[in-house]
Amino acid sequence: MSDPSAPVPHVVIVGGGFGGLTAAKALKHKPVRVTLVDRQNHHLFQMLLYQVATAGLSPGDIASPIRWILRRQTNTRVLMADVLRVDAAAKTLITDVGPIAFDYLILAPGVTHSYFGHDEWRVHAPGLKTLDDALAIRRRLLLAFERAEAAEAAEERAAWLNFAVIGGGPTGVELAGTLAEIARHTLRNEFRHIDPAEAKVRLLEAGPRVLSSFPESLSAKARAQLQRLGVEVVTGVPVDAIDADGYSLDGQAVLARTVIWAAGVAASPLGALLAAPRDRAGRVQVNADLSVPGHPGIFVAGDLASVQQDGRPVPGVAPAAKQMGAHVARVIRERLRSREGSAAPAPAFRYRDFGNLATIGRMAAVVHFGRLKLSGLPAWWFWLLIHVFFLIGFRNRLIVLINWAWAYWSYQRHARIILGGTDPPSD
Amino acid sequence: MSDPSAPVPHVVIVGGGFGGLTAAKALKHKPVRVTLVDRQNHHLFQMLLYQVATAGLSPGDIASPIRWILRRQTNTRVLMADVLRVDAAAKTLITDVGPIAFDYLILAPGVTHSYFGHDEWRVHAPGLKTLDDALAIRRRLLLAFERAEAAEAAEERAAWLNFAVIGGGPTGVELAGTLAEIARHTLRNEFRHIDPAEAKVRLLEAGPRVLSSFPESLSAKARAQLQRLGVEVVTGVPVDAIDADGYSLDGQAVLARTVIWAAGVAASPLGALLAAPRDRAGRVQVNADLSVPGHPGIFVAGDLASVQQDGRPVPGVAPAAKQMGAHVARVIRERLRSREGSAAPAPAFRYRDFGNLATIGRMAAVVHFGRLKLSGLPAWWFWLLIHVFFLIGFRNRLIVLINWAWAYWSYQRHARIILGGTDPPSD
Numbered sequence: 001m002s003d004p005s006a007p008v009p010h011v012v013i014v015g016g017g018f019g020g021l022t023a024a025k026a027l028k029h030k031p032v033r034v035t036l037v038d039r040q041n042h043h044l045f046q047m048l049l050y051q052v053a054t055a056g057l058s059p060g061d062i063a064s065p066i067r068w069i070l071r072r073q074t075n076t077r078v079l080m081a082d083v084l085r086v087d088a089a090a091k092t093l094i095t096d097v098g099p100i101a102f103d104y105l106i107l108a109p110g111v112t113h114s115y116f117g118h119d120e121w122r123v124h125a126p127g128l129k130t131l132d133d134a135l136a137i138r139r140r141l142l143l144a145f146e147r148a149e150a151a152e153a154a155e156e157r158a159a160w161l162n163f164a165v166i167g168g169g170p171t172g173v174e175l176a177g178t179l180a181e182i183a184r185h186t187l188r189n190e191f192r193h194i195d196p197a198e199a200k201v202r203l204l205e206a207g208p209r210v211l212s213s214f215p216e217s218l219s220a221k222a223r224a225q226l227q228r229l230g231v232e233v234v235t236g237v238p239v240d241a242i243d244a245d246g247y248s249l250d251g252q253a254v255l256a257r258t259v260i261w262a263a264g265v266a267a268s269p270l271g272a273l274l275a276a277p278r279d280r281a282g283r284v285q286v287n288a289d290l291s292v293p294g295h296p297g298i299f300v301a302g303d304l305a306s307v308q309q310d311g312r313p314v315p316g317v318a319p320a321a322k323q324m325g326a327h328v329a330r331v332i333r334e335r336l337r338s339r340e341g342s343a344a345p346a347p348a349f350r351y352r353d354f355g356n357l358a359t360i361g362r363m364a365a366v367v368h369f370g371r372l373k374l375s376g377l378p379a380w381w382f383w384l385l386i387h388v389f390f391l392i393g394f395r396n397r398l399i400v401l402i403n404w405a406w407a408y409w410s411y412q413r414h415a416r417i418i419l420g421g422t423d424p425p426s427d
Numbered sequence: 428m429s430d431p432s433a434p435v436p437h438v439v440i441v442g443g444g445f446g447g448l449t450a451a452k453a454l455k456h457k458p459v460r461v462t463l464v465d466r467q468n469h470h471l472f473q474m475l476l477y478q479v480a481t482a483g484l485s486p487g488d489i490a491s492p493i494r495w496i497l498r499r500q501t502n503t504r505v506l507m508a509d510v511l512r513v514d515a516a517a518k519t520l521i522t523d524v525g526p527i528a529f530d531y532l533i534l535a536p537g538v539t540h541s542y543f544g545h546d547e548w549r550v551h552a553p554g555l556k557t558l559d560d561a562l563a564i565r566r567r568l569l570l571a572f573e574r575a576e577a578a579e580a581a582e583e584r585a586a587w588l589n590f591a592v593i594g595g596g597p598t599g600v601e602l603a604g605t606l607a608e609i610a611r612h613t614l615r616n617e618f619r620h621i622d623p624a625e626a627k628v629r630l631l632e633a634g635p636r637v638l639s640s641f642p643e644s645l646s647a648k649a650r651a652q653l654q655r656l657g658v659e660v661v662t663g664v665p666v667d668a669i670d671a672d673g674y675s676l677d678g679q680a681v682l683a684r685t686v687i688w689a690a691g692v693a694a695s696p697l698g699a700l701l702a703a704p705r706d707r708a709g710r711v712q713v714n715a716d717l718s719v720p721g722h723p724g725i726f727v728a729g730d731l732a733s734v735q736q737d738g739r740p741v742p743g744v745a746p747a748a749k750q751m752g753a754h755v756a757r758v759i760r761e762r763l764r765s766r767e768g769s770a771a772p773a774p775a776f777r778y779r780d781f782g783n784l785a786t787i788g789r790m791a792a793v794v795h796f797g798r799l800k801l802s803g804l805p806a807w808w809f810w811l812l813i814h815v816f817f818l819i820g821f822r823n824r825l826i827v828l829i830n831w832a833w834a835y836w837s838y839q840r841h842a843r844i845i846l847g848g849t850d851p852p853s854d
Contacts, residue, residue, distance in 0.1 A: 040845065041569065041573060041843070041844070041845040042843075042844050042845070055487075058485035058486065058487045058488070058842075059485065059842070059844050059846065060482075060485045060841045060842035060843075060844055061485070063844050064841075065617070065843045065844070067617040067618070068617060068839070068843070071616045071617045072616070077619040077620070078617075079576065079577060080570075080573040080576075080577070080845075081577060097577035098577075098579065131844065131846055132846055132847060135846065142468060143507075146468060146507040149506065149507075150506060150507070150508060150524035150525070151524075152525065189498045189499070190492070190494040190495060190498045190505075191494070192504040193504070393841075395829075395830075395833045395837075395839075395841055396841070398829065399826060399829065399830075399841075402822075402825065402826065402829070403822075403826075406822045410822075412495070412822070414487045414488075414491075414820075414822055414823070414826075415485075415486070415487035416468070416469075416487075416492045416495070417468070417469050417486050417487055417490050417492070417558065418467065418468040418469070418507075419486065419558055419559055419562065420559060
């Protein structure tokens with residue numbers, strides 16, 4: 001146990017996601033003081049965020065207060081604050097609740113959306129990174145069906161029943177598949193003027209195939225499963241405009257009131273606070289031990305770190321962020337030991353790729369683990385077990401399983417609550 | 428079964444709360460078309476709203492989409508819309524999605540907050556009527572502890588740890604009791620700079636006692652139970668000012684950043700849309716059969732109706748609203764029958780009072796049913812069973828019971844998620 005009054009080194013961690021939280025936990029009972037700073041009060045199980053956006057789960061089912069997770073870790077303080085600046089020379093983090101001096105700094109802030117230079121699209125096509133994003137998307141999806149039911153003109157009705165998801169990565173595939181399921185099954189019998197099953201759900205991917213990080217055979221299976229669910233998959237054509245009325249594809253305007261952005265990520269703006277080289281996406285090009293060039297006491301973990309391994313970039317996924325968080329904690333522990341005599345060179349980070357999985361909808365998923373390739377129902381069960389297992393907290397696992405069982409049996413989604421009054425979305 | 432193309436009378440119901448929903452259900456399979464209009468998409472189990480405000484339950488646990496509840500009632504359409512005007516002469520309801528002609532109109536919009544002429548207090552002391560209200564209060568409560576942990580000055584810290592609930596009715600008692608429990612138990616061990624148990628929770632009631640609708644002996648028991656939970660109960664002194672820094676009691680300013688309003692209700696502004704007599708609280712003074720004087724085809728049900736019975740007003744509680752909704756549906760059915768010949772005078776509404784119950788906190792409640800008076804643990808069990816029993820939907824009951832069991836066993840509240848970024852509340 002550490003004595004908080006002793007002059008032990010202070011490790012400041014920015015970000016309570018998978019990278020930051022893993023680093024904090026790996027410093028439990030170690031001779032350091034830890035301060036974890038996050039602008040949110042909760043750790044988010046991001047892999048199930050699309051379930052909140054599609055009303056299958058509530059925010060509290062996939063998020064836990066960071067200070068609750070770390071409540072028994074007495075050498076660690078959690079602080080809800082916004083980071084304004086990093087003063088690397090003075091070893092001080094400047095936040096909106098005051099400056100925090102550090103001996104070691106771990107930046108693990110994650111990513112934000114990138115609209116590829118079209119920031120004016122943001123208001124019309126929200127992205128999905130936070131719980132607030134998920135609730136905003138849920139509101140739009142549910143309100144679209146309400147507006148369609150109330151619409152008098154056929155064209156107006158069609159505009160509200162046209163949905164587009166832009167980006168064919170795992171998030172886009174999950175959103176499009178679940179949205180089709182909602183329209184065809186969940187809402188059946190609930191409307192009198194419209195038939196929700198007439199909703200058109202389009203998944204738009206500029207590249208040649210969906211789920212491009214998977215083998216081609218699984219991409220093809222995912223596409224087929226999406227089509228079976230009623231999703232129209234369009235690949236190879238980039239979106240060239242988005243406004244309040246819809247989007248334009250290869251110069252052709254499509255009327256669609258609900259467009260969701262799942263196409264691009266950009267590094268957190270925190271990366272720009274360091275005087276360090278960054279790649280095109282804004283990620284910090286770290287040393288082999290994940291320290292920042294020129295700042296041996298500052299590390300980057302998770303999606304903000306640009307790491308090449310065997311000629312390919314380490315992907316921005318939760319397992320990579322966790323492994324980086326654990327690695328940085330290990331480097332700091334070894335540095336502390338080497339101060340006490342046993343100098344060892346900082347080990348290089350190596351990403352261990354356990355595999356890749358994505359869900360598509362009811363009983364449909366694709367899994368790629370080494371030589372194992374699964375699709376359809378077996379992949380879906382595999383996906384479900386893995387995700388429920390890694391959820392934090394016994395209660396969350398139980399509640400999520402019950403919600404899933406109920407959804408499976410009844411096709412219902414319990415969180416179909418429109419919050420924020422009747423005002424239409426921004427447009 | 429009704430044929431939607433037949434020229435059956437059209438009953439329009441405004442409000443999907445207990446009054447409106449009960450009326451709609453009572454018209455199932457009757458020879459009418461029903462349209463239920465609500466500005467929200469969900470029916471809300473309002474008695475558990477304080478649990479959402481105090482992070483014990485999620486919005487989806489206590490709310491269900493109205494159109495889901497009525498999905499099998501084929502003569503009924505649900506429309507999410509705002510009511511703008513009632514044209515009684517033309518028998519038309521004007522909404523933001525267009526006009527709706529009616530043969531019968533049932534107004535059941537519920538109540539809103541009253542700040543007794545001090546509308547400037549609203550921004551500093553939010554009330555609790557909707558899910559949006561509950562989430563705004565939850566955000567304030569949770570952020571107050573975060574701000575206290577980050578505060579450097581002792582006075583600042585104290586201001587964030589001072590909580591006041593204004594109004595000693597059931598909602599105020601529930602909020603104050605639960606808030607004290609959170610500070611003393613739920614948040615224990617999670618903070619490093621503050622001790623949440625040092626939070627001061629005050630319940631302010633201008634009248635002589637809390638729970639004034641209960642017998643005096645139960646008011647006294649409720650007060651004792653509140654004090655045991657750590658709530659300071661102040662009665663007989665009205666609040667005379669509220670601003671961003673706190674409130675003033677009998678001319679004395681108290682620094683408190685978190686003030687919640689549970690003191691007054693006002694009738695929905697919809698009541699003013701009718702050319703009908705209203706009482707001081709703005710409620711419509713209806714005829715004995717709940718029709719509006721001068722407008723035999725328009726009825727008021729629930730909290731908006733001002734009904735005297737045996738010299739006392741019928742209280743604004745869920746059972747009264749349900750009974751009124753059922754009564755109005757019955758009057759309409761009898762009118763339809765009498766058109767076919769068997770003329771009978773419209774029966775007068777009579778409220779059947781089954782009793783009164785309020786919860787105070789963990790294992791503490793008061794119950795008054797006829798001659799039965801309970802307090803403490805037996806009252807709490809009674810309260811729990813009654814409330815879970817009346818929740819709509821099997822899933823909700825199961826999930827709420829699990830959440831309660833978990834909260835009981837662990838003292839935890841799973842929905843402690845701050846949404847809406849890090850910005851402080853309005854002040």
